[in-house]
Amino acid sequence: MEQDPAIRIKGLLTQFGSNVIHKDLDLNVRRGEILGLVGGSGSGKSVLMNTIIGLRRPNAGSIEVLGQNVDQANSATLKWLSSRWGVLFQDGALFSSLTVRQNVEVPLKTHTELSEHACAELAEIKVGLAGLPPDAAHKYPSELSGGMRKRAGLARALALDPDILFLDEPTAGLDPIGAASFDSLVQELQRALGLTILMVTHDMDSLYTVCDRVAVLLDRRIKVGTIAELMEDSHPWIAEYFGGPRGRAAADARRRVTDGRKT
Amino acid sequence: MATAGREAAARLTTDRDGSQLRLLFAGSWTTANLADREAELDGTLNRRALAGVERAVLSLDQVTHFDTAGAWATLRTARRLRDAGVEVAIEGAGADRQRLLEAVEQTEPAPSPPRGLRFPLSFLANLGKLTLTLGADARALTGFLGLTTLVFLRALLRPSRIRFTSLIHHMQKTGVDSLPIVGLLAFLIGVVLAYQGADQLARFGAQIYTVNLLGISVLREMGILITAIIVAGRSGSAFTAQIGTMKVNQEIDAMRTIGLDPVEVLVLPRALALVLVMPLLTFYANIMAILGGGLMVWVLLGIDPAAFVRQLHQSLNVEALLVGMIKAPVFAFVIGLVGCFEGLRTGGNAESVGTQTTRAVVEAIFLVIVLDAFFSVFFSVIGV
Incomplete structure (x- = not known):
């Protein structure tokens, strides 16, 4: 039997007034996989992510994260859950009055009783793991570029070595080189820390290089599979998405990289 | 309840055999558990306990959960032992944990934060800065007054x-x-x-x-x-x-x-x-x-x-x-x-x-x- 999934969504219904966003949506995220979440603008990707992490209540259906029902969780369970997941918001959502290191220390101080010194050293390790230069630790978010803010946000999301990492458009707004290095960073961290990652993205290259499977939000529900499986799908949106010029270019690039490795 | 006792606590046993010290890490060495072990870890490394030790082996064989905090604790222990002139080996890390140890080891500590000025000087510096901004503000506002008047006319x-x-x-x-x-x-x-x-x-x-x-x-x-x-x-x-x-x-x-x-x-x-x-x-x-x-x-x-x-x-x-x-x-x-x-x-x-x-x-x-x-x-x- 398959291991318990990290996230299990059953029959999710989300609606704003009469506007139905998700209906009968099911999704399982396996432990240790990187799942990319894609969908057209306004299809409710961010809403889905916010619902999973408990920022929004589902109108119906159940969401289990690490075996705990998010919707009916009491405050102790919610606290435990929040120490087991890390969230990277689109622009980092760093606390503007704190330096990068202090930002990373916030979850450590909230959830553990580590000494000041240990918190500081662990935070510096996370800052380094996220690929920031050591002197960035004492800078304020306003002194950082967009790419560095994302890395700092990632360092904060990783502060407690979570089981699950949520990334909301991690490579949006980064230049291609920055995006590629962010992708390989995510992959490296996933391997080293054994993370489960759910990543909202539109970056074709990320989907091809990083994601094990892709979930497509379509017609208020989700279709999930590897890219190869999804390419077989007859739905016009999916065909257009992966078969369009950008999708084909990313696929070609991916093929060249893997071919290069073989020879 | 899933929150309590989900993971075994972190345990550390030491085993002295002549000039060789064996530190046996066991249980779950994670961020959440580290707080309990921090003091103990420092205790085993005091000068008296290390007298006559030439070689130390850190064994990770029996660790069930291991994350960056565990890696940090291991590396810090190793570094302290080395500083005390002890030869250190880490055993039983396995490929995954080895990769994590390497990743953590590669991160550099941040330089200490830049020092600000001390009291009498900092007061003067702030006063000077404030005066300059006040002057600049007044000039900018006057400029804006002129601009707006022009647009008005x-x-x-x-x-x-x-x-x-x-x-x-x-x-x-x-x-x-x-x-x-x-x-x-x-x-x-x-x-x-x-x-x-x-x-x-x-x-x-x-x-x-x-x-x-x-x-x-x-x-x-x-x-x-x-x-x-x-x-x-x-x-x-x-x-x-x-x-x-x-x-x-x-x-x-x-x-x-x-x-x-x-x-x-x-x-x-x-x-x-x-x-x-x-x-x-x-x-x-x-x-x-x-x-x-x-x-x-x-x-x-x-x-x-x-x-x-x-x-x-x-x-x-x-x-x-x-x-x-x-x-x-x-x-x-x-x-x-x-x-x-x-x-x-x-x-x-x-x-x-x-x-x-x-x-x-x-x-x-x-x-x-x-x-x-x-x-x-x-x-x-x-x-x-």
Whole structure:
């Protein structure tokens, strides 16, 4: 039997007034996989992510994260859950009055009783793991570029070595080189820390290089599979998405990289 | 309950065999568990325990959960042992944990934060910085005054440049909508003035002069000041917040690229609306304050409305009213100017909208009171 999934969504219904966003949506995220979440603008990707992490209540259906029902969780369970997941918001959502290191220390101080010194050293390790230069630790978010803010946000999301990492458009707004290095960073961290990652993205290259499977939000529900499986799908949106010029270019690039490795 | 006892605690056993020390890590070495073991870990590394140790082996064989915090603890232990001259080997890490150990080892510690200046110097440095910014601010505001005046004059020559919809909208927002609060506060100020005046003047048996005191102080000073302070807090701050938000949103930049002048589109209608509305508000505030004061002297001193009006008529002349009213458009222009100026100076983030709004209100009220003092001196020199 398959291991318990990290996230299990059953029959999710989300609606704003009469506007139905998700209906009968099911999704399982396996432990240790990187799942990319894609969908057209306004299809409710961010809403889905916010619902999973408990920022929004589902109108119906159940969401289990690490075996705990998010919707009916009491405050102790919610606290435990929040120490087991890390969230990277689109622009980092760093606390503007704190330096990068202090930002990373916030979850450590909230959830553990580590000494000041240990918190500081662990935070510096996370800052380094996220690929920031050591002197960035004492800078304020306003002194950082967009790419560095994302890395700092990632360092904060990783502060407690979570089981699950949520990334909301991690490579949006980064230049291609920055995006590629962010992708390989995510992959490296996933391997080293054994993370489960759910990543909202539109970056074709990320989907091809990083994601094990892709979930497509379509017609208020989700279709999930590897890219190869999804390419077989007859739905016009999916065909257009992966078969369009950008999708084909990313696929070609991916093929060249893997071919290069073989020879 | 999943929260408790999900993971076994971190355990550490030490095993001494001649010159070899074996540190056996077991259980779950994760961020959550590390706090319990931090002290113990340091304890095993004291000088006495390490006397005569030449080799140490850190064994990770029996660790069930291991994360960066565990890796950090392991590496720190290894580093301390090495510093004490002990040869260190790490065993049983496995490929995954080895990779994690390497990743953690590669991160460099952050340099210590830059040191600030110490007390007497830091005070002087701050004072200097503040003085410089104050000078720069004053210059920038004066520049903005010139720019706005120019746009104003241009608009007077070609009235079609004025955006009337926007003008009327802001007159509604800053004028009509603030009638209740201005009226209420002016009324209460009238009550307070009359009460204090009656109290003091009664000692000389000069109660009737309470009416003079009320009339003169309201018309010349209190009416306009109260109105200006309310308008600065209510409308000046709103200008800063609106324009600041637009700035953060890059709407101002968009305007410029389309060829619209933000001063003409945003500042002119707002400042002009205030200039037009403020004299009306001031007059209204005067009436309300005198009503409040009149009610109070009637209740307190038994001076009935007819006597009140007669006394007021004797004590006041048109000049008293004009002295107050003439300040209204000036104050209005300053409040509008400062509000828009601070809005346009908003930086790129939401936080600065808040700080700029605070600054706008403080600066506007400061300037209004400074100008009021100048007006007082001016009027006393020309003998009004």
